[in-house]
Amino acid sequence: MSRKSLDGKITRRKFLGSSAASGATLAAIGAGLPRVAFAADAVIKIGFLAPLTGPVAAWGKPGLDGCLIWADWVNAKGGVKIGGKSHKIEFVGYDNEYDAAKARTGATKLIKEDGVKFVMMLGGDTWPGVQKIAEREGMLFSTLLPSDLSPETKTLLAPCEVHPIYNVTGVEWLAENKKELKTAAICAQDDALGKPSVATYLAAFEAAGIEMVDKPEFFDPATTDFAPVMTKLLAKKPDILCLDTCYADYVHPLCEQAFQQGYKGQIISCTADFYQKIIEKTSKEFMEGFIFQFPDFDDPAMNSKGVNFVKPNEFYAEYAKRYGASEWGAVSWEYASIMDLWADAAARAGSADPGPVLEAMKAGGTGKHAFGDAKWWGKELFGIDNALVGDWPVVAIEDGKARIKAFKSIPAWWDKHSKLMIKHMTALGQMWNQR
Amino acid sequence: MWRIATRLRLLILFAALAVLPYLLSYSQQEIAVLLVINVLLVCSYRLLTLTGEWSLGHVVMMGVGAYASALLTKRLGVPVPVSMLAGGLAAAAVAAILSVPLFRMKGFYFLIGSFAAGEIIRLIWKRFTDPFGGPKGLKRIDAFPNIDFGFLEIDFYEPVNYYFLALIVVSASLYVLHRIERSRIGLTFHAIHWQDRLAESVGVDNFRYRTLAFVIASFFAGIAGGLYGHYVGAVNPTRFGVDQMVYVLVWAIVGGTATLHGPILGVVVLTVINEIVLRGLGLDTVRPLIYGAILILSVLYLPDGLESLGPRLRARLRRRGRDPAAAGGRAA
Numbered sequence: 076m077s078r079k080s081l082d083g084k085i086t087r088r089k090f091l092g093s094s095a096a097s098g099a100t101l102a103a104i105g106a107g108l109p110r111v112a113f114a115a116d117a118v119i120k121i122g123f124l125a126p127l128t129g130p131v132a133a134w135g136k137p138g139l140d141g142c143l144i145w146a147d148w149v150n151a152k153g154g155v156k157i158g159g160k161s162h163k164i165e166f167v168g169y170d171n172e173y174d175a176a177k178a179r180t181g182a183t184k185l186i187k188e189d190g191v192k193f194v195m196m197l198g199g200d201t202w203p204g205v206q207k208i209a210e211r212e213g214m215l216f217s218t219l220l221p222s223d224l225s226p227e228t229k230t231l232l233a234p235c236e237v238h239p240i241y242n243v244t245g246v247e248w249l250a251e252n253k254k255e256l257k258t259a260a261i262c263a264q265d266d267a268l269g270k271p272s273v274a275t276y277l278a279a280f281e282a283a284g285i286e287m288v289d290k291p292e293f294f295d296p297a298t299t300d301f302a303p304v305m306t307k308l309l310a311k312k313p314d315i316l317c318l319d320t321c322y323a324d325y326v327h328p329l330c331e332q333a334f335q336q337g338y339k340g341q342i343i344s345c346t347a348d349f350y351q352k353i354i355e356k357t358s359k360e361f362m363e364g365f366i367f368q369f370p371d372f373d374d375p376a377m378n379s380k381g382v383n384f385v386k387p388n389e390f391y392a393e394y395a396k397r398y399g400a401s402e403w404g405a406v407s408w409e410y411a412s413i414m415d416l417w418a419d420a421a422a423r424a425g426s427a428d429p430g431p432v433l434e435a436m437k438a439g440g441t442g443k444h445a446f447g448d449a450k451w452w453g454k455e456l457f458g459i460d461n462a463l464v465g466d467w468p469v470v471a472i473e474d475g476k477a478r479i480k481a482f483k484s485i486p487a488w489w490d491k492h493s494k495l496m497i498k499h500m501t502a503l504g505q506m507w508n509q510r
Numbered sequence: 511m512w513r514i515a516t517r518l519r520l521l522i523l524f525a526a527l528a529v530l531p532y533l534l535s536y537s538q539q540e541i542a543v544l545l546v547i548n549v550l551l552v553c554s555y556r557l558l559t560l561t562g563e564w565s566l567g568h569v570v571m572m573g574v575g576a577y578a579s580a581l582l583t584k585r586l587g588v589p590v591p592v593s594m595l596a597g598g599l600a601a602a603a604v605a606a607i608l609s610v611p612l613f614r615m616k617g618f619y620f621l622i623g624s625f626a627a628g629e630i631i632r633l634i635w636k637r638f639t640d641p642f643g644g645p646k647g648l649k650r651i652d653a654f655p656n657i658d659f660g661f662l663e664i665d666f667y668e669p670v671n672y673y674f675l676a677l678i679v680v681s682a683s684l685y686v687l688h689r690i691e692r693s694r695i696g697l698t699f700h701a702i703h704w705q706d707r708l709a710e711s712v713g714v715d716n717f718r719y720r721t722l723a724f725v726i727a728s729f730f731a732g733i734a735g736g737l738y739g740h741y742v743g744a745v746n747p748t749r750f751g752v753d754q755m756v757y758v759l760v761w762a763i764v765g766g767t768a769t770l771h772g773p774i775l776g777v778v779v780l781t782v783i784n785e786i787v788l789r790g791l792g793l794d795t796v797r798p799l800i801y802g803a804i805l806i807l808s809v810l811y812l813p814d815g816l817e818s819l820g821p822r823l824r825a826r827l828r829r830r831g832r833d834p835a836a837a838g839g840r841a842a
Contacts, residue, residue, distance in 0.1 A: 127795050136795065170794040175749065176544055176742045180785075183669075184537030203649035203744030211667070265636050266645040266748065295633070297751060504639040 119155070119162045119427050121417075122185035122194035123410065124178060124205070127170035130296075133323040133348050134197050134219070135170075137402060138410035142166050142195075144393050145411040155418045158425040164414070167191055175204030182208045192427040193417055195410050198223040199267050202231075215429035217413050219406065222271050224457035225507050230433060233453070233462040234416050235409045235445060237485060239272035239320055240456070241467035242345050243279040243492075244483035245366050248469040249315070249343060250283035252480075256314040256341055258288045262304055262329070263319035265293035272320035272345060274499040280317075281499075282492040288313045294325075301325070305332035318344035323404070327353055334361050342366070347472070348404035354475055365472040366480075369405040376479035381447035381466065384412050412445035416463075419443065437461075446482060455493065456500070458507040464489075527677060531670045539669035541785045545778065546676040547737045550683050552761045552773040554730035557687055559767050560696065561723045562703035563620050566755050567608075567628030568731055573750030574601040574631065575732025576739035580651040581641055583740075590654050594679075594736030601732025602725045604631070609721040625752065635747045647746025654740050666741075676737050683730050688770055690726065699723055764808045766815020775816040780804070 123142060125135030146164045149155060154163040167189045169181035178201035185191045186208070196202065198218030209216050209228055218224070221233035221240070249256060259280050263269030273291045280287060288311035294304050308316060316338060318329055326344055333342065334357040347353065347367040354362050370377065372391035377384070384390070387408070394400075394407055416436060423438075424431035436442060441450050442463045449465025466482040489496070500506050531539050555568045579597030582588040588596065608627050615623045635642040642648070654666040654675060666672050690696050698719050701709040710716050739745045765776020783804065788797045812818060 128798050168794060170789075170797070173748075175744045175746070176738070179742055180537050180540040180544070183540055184535075187536045200646075200746055200748060203647075203746075204742050206649070207653075207667070207743055267746070270645060295629075295636075296748060504644060509639075 117154070117160070117162050118165050119157075119421075120165050120167050120189055120191045121414070122182075122189065122191035123166050123168040124171055124181045124185060124194050124201075125168075125197040126173040126201075127168060129172050130322060130324050131173040131197070131199075133404055134406050137398075137404040138195075138197075138406040139166065139168050140398050140402075141390075141394060141407045141409075141411040142414060144390060144397065145414050149414075149418065155421060157421050157427055162427070164418075171196075171201050173197075173199070173201055175201055177204075178202070179204040179208060182214075186212050186214050192421075192429065193217070193432065195413055197406075206231075213429055215433050219409060220268065221453060221457055221462040222267070222505065222507075224453060224459055224461050226458040229459070229461075230429060231461060232433070232436070233457075234436070234442065235413045235463070237462050237464050237467070238268075239275040239345065240464070240489070240496075241368055241485055242272060242275045242320070243282070243488045243496075244467045244481075244485060245343050245345075245368055245469050246276065246279035246283050246285070247483055247488060248481055249341065249366060250285065253341065256285065258286050258311075258313045259315035259317050259343075260288050260292070260308045260311065260313035261317040261319055262292040262294060262308055262321070264296045264298070264321055264325060266296050268320050268322075269293065270503050271500065271505040274503045274505050275496065276317055276319060277499045278492060278495040279488075281495050282488070285315065291319075296322075298325070299328075301328045301332045302336075305329060305336055305338075309333070309336055309338055313340065315341045315343055318342065320345040323348040327356065330362070331356050334358070346405045347470075347477070349401055350472060350477060351401045351475070354472075359475045362472045362475070367470050367472075367477075368467065369477075370468050370470045370479045371403060371477045372408055374477070374479045376468070376482075379482075381482070382445070383415070383443040383447065384408065384445040385415060408445070415445070416442060450486065452486065455497065456507065524681075528674075531673050536669065538786060539673060541781065543669050543673045543676055543741060544738075545781050546673060546680050547734050547741075548761070548777050548781065549774050550680045550734040550737070551731055552758055552765075552777050553684055553687055553770060554727045554734065555758055555762060556767050556770065556773050557690065557699075557730075558723050558727040559762065560691065560699040560703060561720050562706070563616070563720060563724075564759075565724075566621055566625035566752065567631075568624075568727065569750045569752075569755040569758060570628035570631050571601045571605060571728040571731040572735035572738070573635070573745065573747070574604050574728070575735030576745045576750075577635065577642060577648065577735075578732070579736035580648045580739045580745055583652040584648065584650075585641065590652055590740055594733060594740065597736035597739075598729045598732035601735065602729035605725045605728035606721065609724050612724075613717050613720045628750075628752075628755075632747045632750060643746070645747060647744060647749070648739075649744040651739050651743050651745065653743065672741055676741075679733065679737060683733060684770065687726075687730065691770065695719070695722065760805055764805060764812075764815060766817035768814065769817050772815050772817030779816060 123139050125138060126132050127136045143166065146166055150163045154161040167185060169185060171178040171181050182194065182205045185194055193215050195217045198220035202218060202223040206228055209230055213230060216231045218231060218233050219236040220238050224231060224233055261273060261276055263273050292304060292308055316333060318326055321329060326347060330353045341364060343366040345368055347365060372387040377387040390408065394403055417432065420432045420436035421427050424435035437451050441448060444463050444465045446468060447466045449463045451460045452464040453462035454460050464485050466484050468479045469481050469483055470477050471480050531542055534542060551572055558565055575597035578600035579593040582593035582596055583590055612620060612623050612627060636645050656666060657664040664671050666675060698714055701714065702716050702719055706716055761776040761780055762773045764780060766772030784797055784801055788800060
């Protein structure tokens with residue numbers, strides 16, 4: 076030991092140096108510690124690869140929050156029983172920032188370093204970065220965006236959200252219940268999420284006999300000023316204003332603009348994430364009757380017989396308690412519902428390995444979707460039957476609260492109007508063989 | 511003597527870079543690949559800044575290279591190494607065309623003009639689904655072909671192999687950028703930056719030299735794009751948006767642009783902090799906040815960038831050497 080270190084003097088530099096070193100060591104030790112002290116062989120890790128920061132985080136972070144509730148509940152009951160042995164579930168998150176390259180890095184980390192058995196993704200722009208890894212590693216992935224599905228990747232499933240096909244149910248309900256609405260105008264961000272959704276709404280409006288007053292208004296995802304977009308949309312006085320599948324960051328300012336420009340007609344949108352905040356920015360009256368597709372899970376209709384989601388009202392209450400009711404969004408329950416399917420399939424397969432779980436999940440061509448029993452479907456639209464499709468709720472805001480108006484069948488609509496859907500998807504280059 | 515010391519330093523640096531991927535985890539190797547590509551992106555950007563112009567379209571030039579290279583392989587079956595080079599040339603060609611209107615502007619106006627030009631290119635990619643794939647972009651882009659020596663097969667899907675490929679390409683590119691800066695052309699770039707009127711008065715064609723800097727910088731950004739596209743396997747217009755450009759600006763500002771190693775320091779330090787340290791500490795969701803704080807602090811306390819740390823430290827040590835009592839008193 077040098078004399079210098081024995082002289083007992085503590086200089087500012089020494090103090091800062093040793094503090095930094097201790098901090099770094101503690102941090103390194105902390106990072107290396109497991110979050111839950113379960114026996115290593117009884118823990119199954121599930122990957123959560125989605126945007127947790129950035130403009131698309133609203134479709135990632137609330138999902139991870141929901142999964143943590145799911146895991147706490149399942150683990151409190153002893154975990155998932157696979158092959159006669161109980162396994163605790165642990166989620167490993169990775170923020171892909173909605174970037175394909177970061178999604179690739181995240182996928183390799185989750186698979187090769189964390190040893191996950193299943194990876195849940197939002198999909199979209201991030202999926203192409205992961206596709207090759209999924210194919211090479213044979214890992215089971217899920218996406219919320221079935222437009223990611225293709226025959227090349229057999230291990231990618233869309234077991235919860237059949238975006239954007241379920242949007243037809245909202246339009247169908249409007250046509251049945253508000254027959255006076257005859258015209259519509261639509262806008263969407265010009266990206267991989269907006270375009271297939273526009274094609275779906277165009278098909279749904281055509282099927283319902285509702286006329287478009289203008290061509291779809293595609294705006295750049297970098298748009299921050301929505302006044303001109305809204306002015307153009309309202310110029311031809313549509314009965315229905317359709318906000319397509321805009322991100323929450325766009326739905327909110329679009330609604331504000333519609334409110335400020337004096338629009339008093341019907342609004343329909345795929346999502347209305349954090350709608351309480353929209354009401355705060357506009358008014359309860361303005362948002363009355365706003366139609367979208369994602370219910371609050373405290374809705375009494377969620378207790379109806381066909382719904383497979385486990386204890387939806389309690390789930391919503393717990394979510395609201397932990398994160399606040401205004402943080403509830405479209406994806407808060409979706410990843411958790413996928414976990415219900417996965418856990419059921421793993422238990423039946425007697426294994427958590429991707430191959431047997433996939434086989435068990437698709438056995439018999441049907442599955443227990445959150446909103447009711449559904450079938451594996453999608454060959455015509457996605458080239459592979461890897462999307463679980465059944466009923467989907469139509470939700471309206473009434474007196475400041477989201478309420479389910481009906482559960483409507485997507486396959487029933489498809490059986491009647493599939494040609495229209497394929498026509499509009501093809502026109503916008505959104506068929507699987509065009510992508 | 512100086513040359514020997516420099517060569518020795520470079521030898522040690524390359525030895526460290528050769529060993530580095532074997533000390534990293536698999537996902538960290540993936541990060542290292544992207545980091546090496548970003549080093550080329552930010553260093554090529556610095557070449558443009560030598561003339562005093564800061565562009566907001568440099569990442570779009572990277573995209574031009576990525577799209578061109580991807581399309582050449584997908585549509586025409588051009589071998590990937592050739593298409594990467596062609597991608598660089600395509601970016602250079604686009605830069606040459608854009609320079610005609612852009613270099614009628616200077617300073618802030620050039621900055622805004624370059625942003626507008628970049629947005630036009632991005633809108634073209636979005637608008638024309640054929641051939642650019644529209645908003646979804648291009649996917650399933652051919653990977654760099656595997657090399658089979660019989661006794662040794664190199665699979666470029668593996669990040670460690672692609673890291674070495676990228677390292678070779680980027681090192682060669684940085685050498686060329688360094689030689690350009692040290693040449694008469696580079697000196698002229700500096701002259702245009704600091705005294706453009708004076709340079710013009712002695713016969714320097716500012717427009718031509720600014721164009722040259724823009725074209726060369728775009729060529730290397732295009733090469734970086736090719737490396738990126740054939741590694742990730744997908745490109746889309748959002749990837750080359752202004753958000754990404756902000757990252758390049760931050761790397762350049764935090765690192766400094768006075769020397770070639772300044773922006774390299776910036777991109778390396780910030781990437782390691784952002785992608786490895788903060789993620790490792792489980793701070794995924796607060797990374798943008800911390801990243802922003804680092805940027806503000808570095809601008810406040812290191813206005814000349816990280817590259818100024820070395821000279822500052824050396825100056826301080828020299829002062830200490832001359833006056834040990836005073837230096838010791840300050841330290842205590």
